[in-house]
Each structure stands twice: as C-alpha cells, then as structure tokens.
Amino acid sequence: MFRSLLAVLALSLISACASHSIQNAYQGEQGNTGLVTSANTVLINYVDNDEVSEGFVGQEITYRVDAGQRTLLLQYSDLFSIGSDDHEKVVSRPAKVTFEVEAGKQYKVIHEPQKNLEDARAFAEQPEFQVVNAKTKEVIESAVELSRPRTFLTQLKSAVTPVYEFESDQVATGNNEVQSMDTLLQLKALWSRASEPEREAFQQWLLAQ
DSSP: OHHHHHHHHHHHHHHHHHTTEEEEEOSSOGGGEEEEEEOTTEEEEEETTEEOOOOOTTOOEEEEEESEEEEEEEEEEEEEEOSSSOEEEEEOOOEEEEEEEOTTOEEEEEOOOOOSHHHHHHHHHSOOOEEEETTTOOEEOEEEEEOEEOHHHHTSTTOSSOOEEOGGGSBOTTTOOBOOSOHHHHHHHHHHHOOHHHHHHHHHHHHHO
C-alpha cells in the first residue's frame, strides 16, 4: 500500500511540474502557428509525419504547430487501480485526427471521461475524440479515423502487442494514389483560405460543369 501511495505521489508531482510543457512541432514562421494541447489522458505520437514526445498519462503537453491542416496520430491512455499495489494501463487503438489550425489560436484534444476500468476498456476499442477551442470550448470540425489491426502481423507469435494500420495509408487500387482522409474537409479548408477572386473563379468553374 505504501509503495502504491509513493508511486501515485511521484506521478502527481511529475505531472504538476510538466503539465505546461510546450513542444515546437512547426516548420514555418512562428507567427503563423497555433497551439494544440493534449488532455491528460490523450497521448499524441505524431504531428503530421513528425514524431513528437507523447509524455505520459496525467500530463498535458502543448504543441506549437504550423497553421493549416494538421493531422495528429494519438491514443487514449489511462491508469486504473486493480489492487493495493497493482494498476492496469488501458491504451486505445491509435487514431488520426485531422483539422484546420488557425494562426494564433489554441486547441485541445479531448474525449468523454472514463470513470471506471470497464468503461475505459470499452472506450479503448472504439475511442471518440474531439478538438475544441481551448478558450471558448467550441467544438472544431475534425475528421477522426480509427486504425484497424493488421491481421497477418498480429497473428505472429513475435507480435507482443497488436500492430495497426490506417485505411487512408493504403494505396488505392488501379490509380496508385494514397487515399485522402477527408476530401470534404480539405475543400472547406481551401475555401476558407481562398481570396474573393479565387472564390468567384471557382464558382464560375462549377457553373460550367
């Protein structure tokens, strides 16, 4: 019991010290960036194709990212006590969350709180994430894609943990192009950045189709 209490206290202390950690994950000018914060039970592994420090359960990390469409590869993860000295770590299958980042704004990736171990296990099988404006709490439009087990690899005895893949990473049959995660979201993002003359030209093109 004493060891368990020490572990919890140590984790709380570390979390408190690192709860406002900020990582740079942008390539352009700092003035054209936004901030994305993970909830303390959301671990962000990648921003676009760049690996970032995911931290640990109980820690919130803020990432400074380029403005524009960003894709986060992330997981739900939490610890639950199952005995005086034992804990079970619940980790969801990976998910991709894609949304539009506006320069100067701050966002947070959240999910519904899981109150007990049974709920957390069920949630990990079909996790649901949301992106909200960190200040206004307004829900931001996003596309969420859940991964699926890579069947052949997960059947191998050497595969200690499941190996996952995403449908959007697969090559489309016949045209050798990588599938888009969400074409509609991309079109909306392009429209929001287009100038008035560009919008008029596009509308004229639509009428001609």
